[in-house]
Amino acid sequence: MATQVLELLSTNKVFGGELRKYKFKSAALGGLDSNFNLFLPPQATSSKVPLLVYLSGLTCTEDNGAQKGGFFGPAAxxxxxxxxxxxxxxxxxxxxxxxxxxxxxxxxxxxxxTNPKFSKHYNMLTHVTFELPQVLGVADLPIDFSRQSIFGHSIRLYTSSFDSVVFQYRSVSAFSPICNPINCPWGQKAFNGYLQGGVSEAKEQYDATELIKSHTNPVNILIDYGTGDNFYKQGQLLPENFLKAARDAGHDESQVEVRSQEGYDHSYYFISTFAADHINFHAKFI
Amino acid sequence: MATQVLELLSTNKVFGGELRKYKFKSAALGGLDSNFNLFLPPQATSSKVPLLVYLSGLTCTEDNGAQKGGFFGPAAxxxxxxxxxxxxxxxxxxxxxxxxxxxxxxxxxxxxxTNPKFSKHYNMLTHVTFELPQVLGVADLPIDFSRQSIFGHSIRLYTSSFDSVVFQYRSVSAFSPICNPINCPWGQKAFNGYLQGGVSEAKEQYDATELIKSHTNPVNILIDYGTGDNFYKQGQLLPENFLKAARDAGHDESQVEVRSQEGYDHSYYFISTFAADHINFHAKFI
Incomplete structure (x- = not known):
C-alpha cells in the first residue's frame, strides 16, 4: 500500500515563520488531489507547536485566509x-x-x-478533522496534536467541534458564521443537497444552535459578526439564535461570547481587523 | 467645464477606519476611468490626517496592497x-x-x-503625484496635504519623489524595489517602450541610483528586500547599486537604510511581515 505523500508546492517566509503549500491525494475526498496551506511559526524550528485550523468561507480556497486574514503576525x-x-x-x-x-x-x-451522488467525495468533515492532522502527523511535522483549536469564516459555525469529548478542539471561534443553518437558505440548500435526510439529518449533527442546546460540558467559543454584513441582515447567520440557545443551556459569557461589531461587513477587511483577537483567544487554550 | 466627480464604488470598515474605493475620469490618463482605494483612519472623523501613498507592483491593481499588505492596523x-x-x-x-x-x-x-503611442494615456507620474491629491482635495476629504509620504512594492523606487524641492513627499520607502532600472531588463524594456529617448531619457528622471548621485539635500529612505527573492537574484532590483550611490553622495544610515531580509521572497507575505515597520517609519516624518 502506498504511503501518503505530501508534495510541497511552494514556501514563503512570513513573520519569521514559514508558509508551506502542500498537495496530496486525499482518501477522505475519494482520492482527489487536495491542497492546503500550513503556517509554521518561528518557534516550530525548536519545539512542537499547537495547531489552529482555519476554515474559509463560500467560494474560497486554502489561500484566502492565508493571503488576506492577517493571522501570521499574531500567530508568530x-x-x-x-x-x-x-x-x-x-x-x-x-x-x-x-x-x-x-x-x-x-x-x-x-x-x-450521505447523498450517494456526493458521498464518495464530499467528506470535508473527515478531511479537516481527522485526515489532515493524521497526514501532518505522518509527515512528522513539528506539531503538538494534543493542542488543537479551530476557527473560521462564514460557512457554518463548526460546532460539532465544540464537543471535545468527540472532537479534538479546545476552543472554537468564528467570523460571521452561519450559526443556525437549518433555519437559513444557505444551510437548507446545502443539507438538502448533500444529505439523504436533508435538514432533519443535519439538525443532529451540523447545526450549532441545535447542538449547543444539549451540550452540557464547558465550551470556549468566540463569535464576531458585523452589523453592516448583508448576509447577517438577510438572516443567513442568525447569531442571536445561537446565543440564546447557549445561554439557555447554561453557557455564560465566560464560555460563549458573541460580539456584534458596529458597521463591519462580511469581508476580509472585517476579519483582519479582529484577527489578533481570535488568535489571542485561542492562545489561552492551546 | 464639468467638475471632477468621484464615484464611490464601495466602502468597507476596517480597523475602526474606512476603506473607500472610488472611480473618476482621469484627465492625466487621457480621460479614462481610473480606480483607487483610500483608507481613512478613525482619526479622520475628527481631524485632518497625513497621507501615505502606496504604489503596487507589476500586474497589480489598486486592490493588492489593500487586501494583502497588512497596512491598516498600523496605519489606524x-x-x-x-x-x-x-x-x-x-x-x-x-x-x-x-x-x-x-x-x-x-x-x-x-x-x-513621451513615446507618442503611449503619451496620451500612460502618465502615471502625473496621476499619482499631482492628480490624485488634487482630486482628493477638491472632494474635501479630511487629509492634510502638507504631510505626504510614499512607499511601494517592486516597480521602480519612486525616487523622483525624494527630491522634496520638486515633489511633496517627506519620506520614501519600498519593498524589493527596482533600484537601478536603466541597468535591468524590466526597466530597459519599460523605458525603451514608453520614452522617445529610451534608457538615456530615463537616466535623468526615473533612475533612483542615478538621481541620488547628485542629490545633496537630506532624504528619508527605507528599503527592504529579501535574499530569497528570485527577481533580486536575477538582477532586476540591484539595491546594492543604490546603496553605494547614496553613500558616495554622502547620505548616511540616518538618511538611507537598505535592509537585506534573510530568506524572504517577492510576495505579499514578505510585505505584510514588514508592513508595520514601514508605516512606523513614515509616521516619524508625516
Whole structure:
C-alpha cells in the first residue's frame, strides 16, 4: 500500500515563520488531489507547536485566509501553527457541482455527504478533522496534536467541534458564521443537497444552535459578526439564535461570547481587523 | 467645464477606519476611468490626517496592497490615511498593451510616457503625484496635504519623489524595489517602450541610483528586500547599486537604510511581515 505523500508546492517566509503549500491525494475526498496551506511559526524550528485550523468561507480556497486574514503576525507572536484546508473537493466531476457559488465546488460546508451522488467525495468533515492532522502527523511535522483549536469564516459555525469529548478542539471561534443553518437558505440548500435526510439529518449533527442546546460540558467559543454584513441582515447567520440557545443551556459569557461589531461587513477587511483577537483567544487554550 | 466627480464604488470598515474605493475620469490618463482605494483612519472623523501613498507592483491593481499588505492596523494606530492608486491606465486600446505582463496594462511604471503611442494615456507620474491629491482635495476629504509620504512594492523606487524641492513627499520607502532600472531588463524594456529617448531619457528622471548621485539635500529612505527573492537574484532590483550611490553622495544610515531580509521572497507575505515597520517609519516624518 502506498504511503501518503505530501508534495510541497511552494514556501514563503512570513513573520519569521514559514508558509508551506502542500498537495496530496486525499482518501477522505475519494482520492482527489487536495491542497492546503500550513503556517509554521518561528518557534516550530525548536519545539512542537499547537495547531489552529482555519476554515474559509463560500467560494474560497486554502489561500484566502492565508493571503488576506492577517493571522501570521499574531500567530508568530504566540507560537501557533495555522492550517488552512480547502473548502471543498475539487474536480469530482459530479453533474451540477459547478453550477452555483453556494453549493458544490468551493462550498462543501465541512460535512460528510450521505447523498450517494456526493458521498464518495464530499467528506470535508473527515478531511479537516481527522485526515489532515493524521497526514501532518505522518509527515512528522513539528506539531503538538494534543493542542488543537479551530476557527473560521462564514460557512457554518463548526460546532460539532465544540464537543471535545468527540472532537479534538479546545476552543472554537468564528467570523460571521452561519450559526443556525437549518433555519437559513444557505444551510437548507446545502443539507438538502448533500444529505439523504436533508435538514432533519443535519439538525443532529451540523447545526450549532441545535447542538449547543444539549451540550452540557464547558465550551470556549468566540463569535464576531458585523452589523453592516448583508448576509447577517438577510438572516443567513442568525447569531442571536445561537446565543440564546447557549445561554439557555447554561453557557455564560465566560464560555460563549458573541460580539456584534458596529458597521463591519462580511469581508476580509472585517476579519483582519479582529484577527489578533481570535488568535489571542485561542492562545489561552492551546 | 464639468467638475471632477468621484464615484464611490464601495466602502468597507476596517480597523475602526474606512476603506473607500472610488472611480473618476482621469484627465492625466487621457480621460479614462481610473480606480483607487483610500483608507481613512478613525482619526479622520475628527481631524485632518497625513497621507501615505502606496504604489503596487507589476500586474497589480489598486486592490493588492489593500487586501494583502497588512497596512491598516498600523496605519489606524498612527492615524495615517493610505492612498492606493492603480498601476497603469486601463482600456487605452493601444496595440500591444496587453501582450506582456511587464509592460503596458498593469505595468505603467509610474512615469509619463513621451513615446507618442503611449503619451496620451500612460502618465502615471502625473496621476499619482499631482492628480490624485488634487482630486482628493477638491472632494474635501479630511487629509492634510502638507504631510505626504510614499512607499511601494517592486516597480521602480519612486525616487523622483525624494527630491522634496520638486515633489511633496517627506519620506520614501519600498519593498524589493527596482533600484537601478536603466541597468535591468524590466526597466530597459519599460523605458525603451514608453520614452522617445529610451534608457538615456530615463537616466535623468526615473533612475533612483542615478538621481541620488547628485542629490545633496537630506532624504528619508527605507528599503527592504529579501535574499530569497528570485527577481533580486536575477538582477532586476540591484539595491546594492543604490546603496553605494547614496553613500558616495554622502547620505548616511540616518538618511538611507537598505535592509537585506534573510530568506524572504517577492510576495505579499514578505510585505505584510514588514508592513508595520514601514508605516512606523513614515509616521516619524508625516
Amino acid at each position: 507572536a504566540k507560537g501557533i501553527a495555522l492550517l488552512f484546508p480547502d473548502t471543498s473537493p475539487r474536480g469530482a466531476g459530479i453533474e451540477g457541482e459547478d453550477a452555483d457559488w453556494d453549493f458544490g465546488t468551493g462550498a462543501g460546508f465541512y460535512l460528510n455527504a | 494606530a498612527k492615524g495615517i490615511a493610505l492612498l492606493f492608486p492603480d498601476t497603469s491606465p486601463r482600456g487605452a486600446g493601444i496595440e500591444g498593451e496587453d501582450a506582456d505582463w511587464d509592460f503596458g496594462t498593469g505595468a505603467g511604471f509610474y512615469l509619463n510616457a
